[in-house]
Amino acid sequence: MSVIPHIADFAHDLTEIRQDLHRHPEIGFEEVRTSAIVAEKLTSYGIEVHRGIGKTGVIGVLKGSLGPGRTIGLRADMDALPMEERTNLSYSSQNPGRFHGCGHDGHTTILLGAARYLAETRQFAGTVIFIFQPGEEGCGGARAMLADGLFERFPCDEIYALHNSPQDDPYRIGIKPGPAMAGADFFDLRIKGRGSHGAHPETSRDPIIVATALVQALQTVISRNISPLKQAVLSVTQIHSGTAYNIVPEEAVVSGTVRFMDRDVNELVRARMRSIAAGIAASFEVEIEVDIRNVFDVLINTEELVEGYLAAARDVVGEENVYVKGNPVMGSEDFADMLHACPGVYCTVGHAGNVPVHNPGFVLDDGILPVGASLFARIVERRGAIT
Incomplete structure (x- = not known):
C-alpha cells in the first residue's frame, strides 16, 4: 500500500x-x-x-x-x-x-x-x-x-x-x-378508521386490523408483480398506532421504503401499492391516504x-x-x-x-x-x- x-x-x-x-x-x-x-x-x-x-x-x-x-x-x-x-x-x-x-x-x-x-x-x-x-x-x-x-x-x-x-x-x-x-422511495400509508372502546370492537373500523392486512398484501408486489429478473425491494419498516390498552384507535400509519434499479419497475410498484391500498380501504370501509415520495435516484x-x-x-x-x-x-x-x-x-x-x-x-x-x-x-x- x-x-x-x-x-x-x-x-x-x-x-x-x-x-x-x-x-x-x-x-x-x-x-x-x-x-x-x-x-x-x-x-x-x-x-x-x-x-x-x-x-x-x-x-x-x-x-x-x-x-x-x-x-x-x-x-x-x-x-x-x-x-x-x-x-x-x-x-x-x-x-x-x-x-x-x-x-x-x-x-x-x-x-x-x-x-x-x-x-x-x-x-x-x-x-x-x-x-x-x-x-x-x-x-x-x-x-x-x-x-x-x-x-x-x-x-x-x-x-x-x-x-x-x-x-x-x-x-x-x-x-x-x-x-x-438503487434508487429509493419512502412511503407513508395513513389509515383512517373509526375508534371505539376496546371492549366493543364491533363498533369500530379497526385501523390496526387494516394495517396487518395491508402489510401482508404489500409483500406480494415484488413476489407476484415484478419479474424475478428485475431487482426491487419493498420493506415495511414502521407501524404506528394506538395510545392505550382499552382504546381501538382512529388511525394507523404504515411506513417503509422501496428500492429499485429501473424507473419502469418503480412506477409499477407505485401503481400496485396505490391499487392495493384502495382495494383494502374499500374492503374494510376505511380511508387510506397514500404518500409515496422519491428520495434517491x-x-x-x-x-x-x-x-x-x-x-x-x-x-x-x-x-x-x-x-x-x-x-x-x-x-x-x-x-x-x-x-x-x-x-x-x-x-x-x-x-x-x-x-x-x-x-x-x-x-x-x-x-x-x-x-x-x-x-x-x-x-x-x-x-x-x-x-
Missing part, C-alpha cells in the same frame, strides 16, 4: 479531527458545528470557502500550480444518523439520539485530508472543488445543494465520492461501472471515467486491492443526484471491523483516513491535467 507520504505524516491529525466530529454528531441540515469546523479548516489551509450552499453545505475552491486544466469535484457527506450509539468508545457521541453510525465523520475528515495535502503541494493542473454536503441520510442534501446552484456556481468537469465499507477487506477499493446503487457511475478512478486507487492500495464489482447493491446514496448533473464515479473503500453501518455498535477504522485522502488527492493529480 502506498499512502501518500505527506498525508501519512499528518494522519494523526486526521484521527483527532474524525474523533472530534464523532463525539459531536449532527443530523441532516443541523450540521452547524460540523460545517463551521470544515470552513475553519479549509480557510486555515488557504482554500477559498463558500458556506450556506444547501443550507449547511460548504464549498472549497483551490487552483493548482501546474496551469489550466479540468475542474474536479470531490464530495463528502457530513451528517450523522438519528440513533443511539452503543460502542463504549472513549470518544462516543455526546449528543443523545445522534450517532455517526454510517461513517460520514470519516468521509468529511478524508476530504479535509485531501484538501490539506492539495493546498500544501498544489502539484496539479486545473481546479478542485471540495463539496461538503449536508443531509445525505434521506434528507435530500444533494438536491438542496443542486437547487442552490451548486454546478452553476461551481462548474465541475467530473466529480468523485467514496464510502467506507466494513463488508470489504481492509483498504480494498471497489467500483461498479454503470448502475451501481439510481446511482449511475460514468463508465468512461471508471478506469481513471481505478488507476488512482491502484496508486494508493496496489493492483491486488482494486476490483470491479459485478453487481449493484440495493442500498441508496444521494450522490446519485449529483451524478445525474455531472459525470463522475463513486467507490467503496474497505476497512477493519465486521459490524455493519447503521448498527448502534458500528466503529469506523481510522486507518481508512489517509487511504481515502490519498485516493482523492491522486484522482485530482491524475485527472486535472487531462483536457
Whole structure:
C-alpha cells in the first residue's frame, strides 16, 4: 500500500479531527458545528470557502500550480444518523439520539485530508472543488445543494465520492461501472378508521386490523408483480398506532421504503401499492391516504471515467486491492443526484471491523483516513491535467 507520504505524516491529525466530529454528531441540515469546523479548516489551509450552499453545505475552491486544466469535484457527506450509539468508545457521541453510525465523520475528515495535502503541494493542473454536503441520510442534501446552484456556481468537469465499507477487506477499493446503487422511495400509508372502546370492537373500523392486512398484501408486489429478473425491494419498516390498552384507535400509519434499479419497475410498484391500498380501504370501509415520495435516484457511475478512478486507487492500495464489482447493491446514496448533473464515479473503500453501518455498535477504522485522502488527492493529480 502506498499512502501518500505527506498525508501519512499528518494522519494523526486526521484521527483527532474524525474523533472530534464523532463525539459531536449532527443530523441532516443541523450540521452547524460540523460545517463551521470544515470552513475553519479549509480557510486555515488557504482554500477559498463558500458556506450556506444547501443550507449547511460548504464549498472549497483551490487552483493548482501546474496551469489550466479540468475542474474536479470531490464530495463528502457530513451528517450523522438519528440513533443511539452503543460502542463504549472513549470518544462516543455526546449528543443523545445522534450517532455517526454510517461513517460520514470519516468521509468529511478524508476530504479535509485531501484538501490539506492539495493546498500544501498544489502539484496539479486545473481546479478542485471540495463539496461538503449536508443531509445525505434521506434528507435530500444533494438536491438542496443542486437547487442552490451548486454546478452553476461551481462548474465541475467530473466529480468523485467514496464510502467506507466494513463488508470489504481492509483498504480494498471497489467500483461498479454503470448502475451501481438503487434508487429509493419512502412511503407513508395513513389509515383512517373509526375508534371505539376496546371492549366493543364491533363498533369500530379497526385501523390496526387494516394495517396487518395491508402489510401482508404489500409483500406480494415484488413476489407476484415484478419479474424475478428485475431487482426491487419493498420493506415495511414502521407501524404506528394506538395510545392505550382499552382504546381501538382512529388511525394507523404504515411506513417503509422501496428500492429499485429501473424507473419502469418503480412506477409499477407505485401503481400496485396505490391499487392495493384502495382495494383494502374499500374492503374494510376505511380511508387510506397514500404518500409515496422519491428520495434517491439510481446511482449511475460514468463508465468512461471508471478506469481513471481505478488507476488512482491502484496508486494508493496496489493492483491486488482494486476490483470491479459485478453487481449493484440495493442500498441508496444521494450522490446519485449529483451524478445525474455531472459525470463522475463513486467507490467503496474497505476497512477493519465486521459490524455493519447503521448498527448502534458500528466503529469506523481510522486507518481508512489517509487511504481515502490519498485516493482523492491522486484522482485530482491524475485527472486535472487531462483536457
